[in-house]
Amino acid sequence: MKILIIGGGAFGTAVGSQLAYNSLNEIYLFQRSSSRYEELMKEHTNHTYFPNKKLNPALKSVIDYKYINQFTVIMIALPTKFIAGELEKIKPYLKKDVLIVNLSKGILNNNKTIVELIREVLSVDNVVSLKGASFASEMIDSAPTLLTLGYDYKEQYNVITSIIKNTNIYIDYTTDIRGVELLSALKNIYAIFLGYVDGQYNSANTRFMVLTKCFAEIKIILKGLGGREESLLLSAGFGDLGLTALNDLSRNRTLGLLIGKGFFNSDFTNHSVVLEGIKTLNMIDEAMPDLLKKRLPIFMRMANFFISPSENKMDIVFDELMENNYKTVLTYGTFDLFHYGHVEILRRAKSLGDRLVVGLSTDEFNLLKGKKCEFSFEKRKRMLESIEYVDLVIPESEWEQKVDDVTKNNVDIFVMGDDWRGKFDFLSEYCQVHYFERTEGISTTKLKSILKD
CATH class of the missing domain: 1.10.1040.10 (N-(1-d-carboxylethyl)-l-norvaline Dehydrogenase; domain 2)
Structure with missing residues (x-):
């Protein structure tokens, strides 16, 4: 398999030198300067980062972007500030279905990850993350090293496991790329x-x-x-x-x-x-x-x-x-036709505390509000209880029960979507009140409209 590592610094060089021990790999480092290219190809060294080390002689180098379309796997091992510019340069030369592996560590403005940037700039989805507890100075000496693979599909996992065979690199794995x-x-x-x-x-x-x-x-x-x-x-x-x-x-x-x-x-x-x-x-x-x-x-x-x-x-x-900051969070909803927007508000609510209580509108209360649910209270309750963020589901039978629910459950923070902004400010006498922005592009009303069409 032909693999290109973009980034000839300490980590890119160490990874490349180790992956070259797998005889099924053809590993190349992309070099920007002819002197670095000549040094690696003739002397098998990178004196800038490893002045006293000989690199694996099977590790090769390229210096021209036109060769990028020959590679099945491209690994990014650059400082964060250089990644966006380099992605624009390689974009015209990428092979179809190339696997992009992000080795770089860091986070971008607006908490965008490097993988998200790669997907955005290159307009590709075949991107994984590979990083973990590793010093390049030890990896270059073949110290056994464990990295984490963040991936989406089993095919990606299979490619990475085949690449690291007979090297000092091992992996654990998760689909939680972010x-x-x-x-x-x-x-x-x-x-x-x-x-x-x-x-x-x-x-x-x-x-x-x-x-x-x-x-x-x-x-x-x-x-x-x-x-x-x-x-x-x-x-x-x-x-x-x-x-x-x-x-x-x-x-x-x-x-x-x-x-x-x-x-x-x-x-x-x-x-x-x-x-x-x-x-x-x-x-x-x-x-x-x-x-x-x-x-x-x-x-x-x-x-x-x-x-x-x-x-x-x-x-x-x-x-x-070491102060005990244990917090209980309370929110309410109907949670009919459960969707991503519901998951997001529950995730964000739970992130504010240790325990999340959800008040779920009963079938009778929904009728009083003029709502008709596709699922019964019991089925909606079971769906909520299966969500990892939810600790307790309580029935919401009337508007007036909010104060009692807050006091009975020792609630510290009350949260609702911002379409309810101001409606529950009276609870600030008993707990903190917070309104979340709604998740754009999705709602139960929209789903019901789509189903009717």
Whole structure:
């Protein structure tokens, strides 16, 4: 199989050198300069990144975009800021049905993932994500390495497993591509904080107390931004966080150590150190609702330190850090002809707390409202109870029961779609009230209209 790796940096070179050990692979690195091309082809080295290493002699190189249409698989291993421009350059030369593999880590503006960017720019769907706990400096020495494959179809999985045979690369896998992409960026934020904790306290007890809290916060952010909780247990989640946060080869951890020992402050723009975690903080801080941020004391401590110019120290108040922020969320609905918009509001509601209670309109109450459901209350209740975000379903029998439901279920946050904006503000005396924007392009009314047609 002919495979092209676009990105001749440390990670692209290390991956290419290892994949070349599979005799069924023809691995090429795309080089932009003739000198780098000549070095790899004649000397089998990459002195810029591995000055004392010989690369696998089976690893080859190309320098002209016109050869791109010869490759069945193209791997992207570029710094995030260069990806969009490079995608435009390769687009005219892509082979039909080529598999694009994203090796790059990071997140883009508006929390768009690199895989989503690739699909958008190249107008292709055959894209997977492959990343996890890996240092290029160890991979080049054939250290066994576990990466996470985020994929859509079994054919994609089969291609990747065939490529990595007889190499030092192993995979775990998930269909949660967005989760894999998000985790590759989130771990950088918390690696900085854990480096700070080690620099400041030098205590194993404190390190793993904070690591546990970091893991919990990543879970909240991951689910809030559309990833799946179980992806945390893969190499792209737990593995990459541990590698980046607890190993001194990590630049993000090193930055945290410098802060903890007092050698670095929030005036980072005067330094040459530019790290992924700081950029990610800004983008996620802008995207997350304020209600969600209240559950993330470590994230907010980091954001205040790096984003707010008034903060010069990253002091930890452990009572605040470990405060029990258990929240119960309540929402209501009819949930007839269950669709993606329903899933989204339930997902977003659950992301605001630990327990989600759903008030489901009874058949009798729907008749009073002038509604007729396609499914009975019991069937709608069973559908809701099968959704992972829902913890409890209660009957909604009348408009006036809202205050009783809030008090009986110890509700902290009440949420509804923004078509109800202002209608339930009276509940703010008892809990926080929040209105979500509706999911565009879908509604039960629209579905019923389509079914009638």
